[in-house]
Amino acid sequence: MNEFPRVCAQIDLAALRANVRALRARAPRSAFMAVVKADAYGHGMIPCARAAVEAGASWLGAATPEEALALRAAGIGPGEARVLCWLWTPGGPWREAIEADVDVSVSGLWALAEVTAAARECGRTARIQLKADTGLGRNGCQPADWPRLVEEALKAEAEGTVKVTGVWSHYACADEPGHPSIALQSTAFEEALRIVDEAGLRPEVRHIANSPATLTLPGSHYDLVRPGIAMYGISPSPELGTSAGLGLRPVMTLTASLAQVKHVPAEHGVSYGRHYVTPRATTLGLVPAGYGDGIPRHASGSGPVLVAGKWRRAAGRIAMDQFVVDLAGDEPAVGEPAVLFGPGDGGEPSAADWALAADTIAYEIVTRIGSRVPRVHMNG
Ligand SMILES: *Cc1c(COP(=O)(O)O)cnc(C)c1O
Numbered sequence: 064m065n066e067f068p069r070v071c072a073q074i075d076l077a078a079l080r081a082n083v084r085a086l087r088a089r090a091p092r093s094a095f096m097a098v099v100k101a102d103a104y105g106h107g108m109i110p111c112a113r114a115a116v117e118a119g120a121s122w123l124g125a126a127t128p129e130e131a132l133a134l135r136a137a138g139i140g141p142g143e144a145r146v147l148c149w150l151w152t153p154g155g156p157w158r159e160a161i162e163a164d165v166d167v168s169v170s171g172l173w174a175l176a177e178v179t180a181a182a183r184e185c186g187r188t189a190r191i192q193l194k195a196d197t198g199l200g201r202n203g204c205q206p207a208d209w210p211r212l213v214e215e216a217l218k219a220e221a222e223g224t225v226k227v228t229g230v231w232s233h234y235a236c237a238d239e240p241g242h243p244s245i246a247l248q249s250t251a252f253e254e255a256l257r258i259v260d261e262a263g264l265r266p267e268v269r270h271i272a273n274s275p276a277t278l279t280l281p282g283s284h285y286d287l288v289r290p291g292i293a294m295y296g297i298s299p300s301p302e303l304g305t306s307a308g309l310g311l312r313p314v315m316t317l318t319a320s321l322a323q324v325k326h327v328p329a330e331h332g333v334s335y336g337r338h339y340v341t342p343r344a345t346t347l348g349l350v351p352a353g354y355g356d357g358i359p360r361h362a363s364g365s366g367p368v369l370v371a372g373k374w375r376r377a378a379g380r381i382a383m384d385q386f387v388v389d390l391a392g393d394e395p396a397v398g399e400p401a402v403l404f405g406p407g408d409g410g411e412p413s414a415a416d417w418a419l420a421a422d423t424i425a426y427e428i429v430t431r432i433g434s435r436v437p438r439v440h441m442n443g
Contacts, residue, residue, distance in 0.1 A: 098291030192229030316405030
């Protein structure tokens with residue numbers, strides 16, 4: 064690759080491993096599932112999965128079956144890490160998942176029927192985890208339908224087509240400490256577990272804790288915690304504190320090379336729509352990255368970038384491939400780094416700062432960094 068790439072995301076795997084260890088220390092009695100869905104929140108799934116396993120993750124969490132199968136195809140075997148995958152649609156690929164030793168989540172009878180059929184077809188026992196909707200209202204089985212799902216799973220287990228390896232759920236508001244739904248969901252999860260226990264199912268793992276719950280709700284840790292964003296060194300929400308305050312270090316640094324530096328007169332329009340007009344004669348720097356790279360256009364006029372020792376704001380619209388910063392007379396050389404976000408060592412903004420500028424969450428900032436941006440994995 065070009066030694067001075069247009070734009071590049073450095074991924075610090077040593078930071079990722081340290082974050083995994085820091086999170087494990089918060090939940091010392093629970094197994095650790097590293098959530099690596101969506102290309103590890105934009106950080107590159109396979110290297111991040113391997114680094115997490117090295118740091119003690121015994122499970123990997125994927126949303127789609129394709130992601131789960133890609134982990135196995137990369138050579139991460141069941142002896143190294145169990146893989147759970149939860150976002151299924153009718154048609155599978157159930158059989159491929161069973162044969163790859165992937166644990167599959169079941170939220171309803173249709174899924175149980177499809178996975179048991181696939182298990183019979185390939186003559187293997189499917190490892191399934193029953194997901195309860197304890198109040199999130201997304202996937203998961205409603206309390207009214209839970210006893211029936213448990214009963215049918217028990218029958219399938221007796222028949223040898225499935226093994227229920229887990230029972231689990233997901234919080235809606237764990238990132239808002241004290242939100243009344245947290246206690247309600249915890250109670251609903253206990254009730255779901257009681258029904259499972261009374262039916263005689265003995266799952267290996269019960270789990271409900273995402274990053275914010277891992278950080279703030281020790282009572283939610285059960286047998287396994289499932290952090291995603293915190294493993295990438297990012298605070299789940301400004302309310303919970305900064306990365307540093309939580310003992311985490313951001314893993315991704317996004318840097319571009321200035322593509323042009325030029326003098327312009329006063330009242331010069333900048334970018335589409337002329338939403339920025341130079342207030343006086345100044346210098347402009349061209350940052351060669353835009354929404355085609357996942358830089359949110361919504362941060363036009365506000366997205367922060369460290370250039371030549373100072374924070375600058377995206378002047379005017381962020382375009383598909385480029386945006387401009389007003390350098391206020393400074394004249395850095397073409398090719399100088401423009402650091403959009405990183406851990407902050409050099410005084411650069413964070414993904415959280417971009418989230419604020421774009422009126423979104425830091426999860427979206429890192430996850431949407433596009434495929435046109437090379438990931439360079441360091442400290443592997
Ligand atoms: C994404 C996801 C997680 C991880 O959430 P974070 O807030 O990133 O820790 C855990 N569990 C499920 C079901 C998820 O979809």
